[in-house]
Amino acid sequence: MNKFNSFFKSSYGWDFLSKYLVILGLVLTLTRYTITLGLLLMIVATLRSFSKNKSKRYRELLTFENFLIKLKQKLNLYKNKFQQNKTYKILTCPTCSQKLRVPRKKGHITITCKKCGKKFEGKS
Numbered sequence: 001m002n003k004f005n006s007f008f009k010s011s012y013g014w015d016f017l018s019k020y021l022v023i024l025g026l027v028l029t030l031t032r033y034t035i036t037l038g039l040l041l042m043i044v045a046t047l048r049s050f051s052k053n054k055s056k057r058y059r060e061l062l063t064f065e066n067f068l069i070k071l072k073q074k075l076n077l078y079k080n081k082f083q084q085n086k087t088y089k090i091l092t093c094p095t096c097s098q099k100l101r102v103p104r105k106k107g108h109i110t111i112t113c114k115k116c117g118k119k120f121e122g123k124s
């Protein structure tokens, strides 16, 4: 029993990444095409939790968290772009290729480029 306890104390344990891998693995076992991958992910998660190399597992966790943060930022960027697309239209200046944001649903409008001063017509 003492050996059993010391084994678990010296192992890395369950972190966010391992739990995420198990949940993803369980979802993947729902279809017969991805069942192997799902089982593999759950095995990897279990092996991670028993690992003695704590610093390496911790670095994996940090890498995964950085990846999630970057993914969240990208999703927010697309979300903002999508919301702006509803109210604004992006036109490109024919002279200097400067991108200009104009309000939508104003019909034919004359746009003055802020960069080069060129006036051109566009549909908003």
Ligand SMILES: [Zn+2]
Pocket (backbone or CB within 6 Å): 093, 094, 095, 096, 097, 098, 113, 114, 115, 116, 117, 118
């Ligand atoms: Zn211009």
